[in-house]
Every structure is written in C-alpha cells, then in structure tokens.
Amino acid sequence: MSSLTSPRVLRDVVARGRPLGGRLDRIAGAVFILPAVVVILGFSIFPLLASLYVSLSRLSFSQGGVELKFVGFNNYAKLLFGIDRTHFLGVIGPVTPVSGAVLVAGYGLMAFLLFRYARYPGRTLLGLVGRVITAVIAGAGLWLIVNTILTSGRPGTLVVTLVYVGVDVSVQYLLGLGLALLVVQQLPGRRFFRVVFLLPMMITPVGVAYLFRMLTDTSKGPLYPLWAHFGLTDVSWVTNPWGARLAVMIGDVWQWTPFIFIILLAAIETLPHELVEAAVADGANRWQVFWRITFPQILPATTTVVLIRIIEGFKIIDLPNVLTNGGPGTATESLTLHAYTIWRALDIGGSAAVAYMLLIVVTFVGVSYVNLFRRRATAVA
Secondary structure (H helix, E strand, O other), X not given: OOHHHOXXXXXXXXXXXXXXXXXXXXXXXHHHHHHHHHHHXXXXXXXXXXXXXXXXXXXXXXXXXXXXXXXXXXXXXXXXXXXXXXXXXXXXXXXXXXXXXXXXXXXXXXXXXXXXXXXOOOOOHHHHHHHHHHHHHHHHHHHHHHHHHOOOOEEOHHHHHHXXXXXXXXXXXXXXXXXXXXXXXXXXOHHHHHHHOOHHHXXXXXXXXXXXXXXOOOOOOOXXXXXXXXXXXXXXXXXXXXXXXXXXXXXXXXXXXXXXXXXXXXXXXXXXXXXXXXXXXXXXXXXXXXXXXXXHHXXXXXXHHHHHHHXXXXXXXXXXXXXXXXXOOOOOOOHHHHHHHHHHXXXXXXXXXXXXXXXXXXXXXXXXXXXXXXXXXXXXX
8 A cells, every 4th residue: 555545644634634624614604694794783783883872962963964962971861860851750749658558568579589589599699789789770660650650740751661561561461361261262263263363463553543543532433422322522531641541551452462362372272281181180170270280381482472572562652652642741652752752853862862761771671571580481491
C-alpha cells in the first residue's frame, strides 16, 4: 500500500479538513440567518429605539422639515407630575371607609404572599428582592386605582386601561370556560353553537364598536322599542362615565370571549378520557372532576391564552374611540387612545412617552403574571 493512501495519512487529511468544514457550516448558517436578523432589526428594534429618542425630545414641524430638541425626561415628568398628570393618573379623592378596607385587604394579601415565599424552602435572595419590588409597585398601583375609583376622585387613562384589562379578561375567561365546558357535553345542537359562538370574533373591532353604538342608542336603533317599553328613551349610556365604560367593556367581552372559548375547548377535548372515567368510577362528582382533573390539565393553555388577552387588552382603542370617542370627557379613554389623541394634536414626543409608559406597564404586568403562574403550569405539564 502506498504511503500516500495509508490509513494514518487519510485520518490526518480528514482531521485537517474538519475544522474548515465546520467553519464553512457556521458561516453558511450565519449567511442564511442574516436576512431575518436584518428584517427584525429594521422593523422591530429600530422603531423602538427611534420612538424612545422621540419620547425624550420635543418634535416640532418647521418650514424646512422637522426639528427634534432633546428635553430628557420632561415628557414623562409632564405625565406623572405636570399638566397631564390628571389626564394620565387621574384625580385622587379623600379616603373613604370602603377604599380604606380595600387597601387594607390588598396590602394584607401582598404581605401574606411575601411571608409565604420567605418561608418557602426553595426561596432565593434574588427571588425575594424581585417579589418585594413587585409588591411595592403593585401596592402603588392598587392605591392609585382605589383612590380614583372608590372615592370622589376621577380615574385617568392608566386606571381606566387597568380596569378594562382586569374586568374584560376575567369575564372573558369565565364565560369562555363555561361555554367550552357546556359544548363538550352530549347536548343536542352543540355543533351548531360551536359555530355561533365564534361569530363575534369574525367581525372587525370597528364593526363591533358601531354595532354597540347603535344598540346603546336609546333614541333610535334596533332596540328602541325595548328602551321605550321600560321608559329609558331619555337615558343615555355614554353621558354617564360608568355607563360608557360598561358599554365599552360589554362590547370587548362580546367580541373576544370566542377567542378564549375556542382555545379552552381544544384543550378540554384533548384530555385523556381515562382519567375522567376513573374519577367517576371512584365516586367523584362533577365539581371534583373539574377542579382535580380538568382544570389542572388545561392550566398551561389557560396561562397562555390569558397572557395573550392581557397584552391585547392593553391595546384597546377601537371600541372607546368609535363608541364613546373617549368620553364623557376622558372617562373611557384608554392609554392607546390617549397616545393617539395627543399625537393628533402634534405632541409627538408626549405621544411617544405615553406609548412607552404603556410598554412599561404591559411588561410589568406580563412578567408578574408569568412568574406567578409559571411554576404551577410547569408542574402540571
């Protein structure tokens, strides 16, 4: 055998060629990934950085174009402490017995959760510090919500948005879960109702807003005979702050409950029937089957779909804009509509600041929610 074709020489040649091949594979992978990275940077990260700079500036239009003047955190200070504070945060009212009781109950619950985590064997210092910071921020938010809603004060766009998200997502989940549990039963016509329950989700948000604008009009519209029968033709939903907010929330619940319904229905239908049959054979009733078997099994899907709805709920704009135009006053104005309103008034820097405050709030709520339910959902999965 020739020395050039000996096994040792061949092994040396292959060994010398292997690093070059690995480098070529890595370069090829980078070349294929590079266009996607450029697109992400161009359409996602760059607008975030550009809008951040705009939020720290005052943008004015001039004859030669636009002029950006760096003003630091003045736009944010204007929202938290300046002339837009009542618009953004609201008006704080004096403490009442009801608001005081709610605050004591809320702070007591936070203290109990912190104490329970402090006694948890798997606790960490970083986790404890993070929970303390979360409790402080949540406590400040609870104080703001209670003292603007349960007192003679007036909620700002931040509190109104939090009310929309909290009430809408809670009601949507309960209704979606109830409908999903109902249609999996052996009931006549359940296939028909599966399709009917999805119809609101197929309508655009603007269409839903105009639909509820007609339904809540007591002077004319398809429900006028009903309003006339009960003597409500002189009553207007949109002239009362809470009536207008209720109209917006009903429209949002009607439109997005089908989204949660279809996700939970798919999760319930994929559950193994053997577990339910074994529980029924052991004498478990319907509530025990749901609480001990069904709900823990659909908890991962629940966590995901509620998180999606929380994030989407913060971006509500179509319903309050079309249905009430943010009124009466700013009673139904969400943060997104707030940003759009001042953007339309050419306060571009202030609009960007409101948008970034919304981003901060959504990030805080989303991260807190994930940390709260992650361990349970992971344990079930």
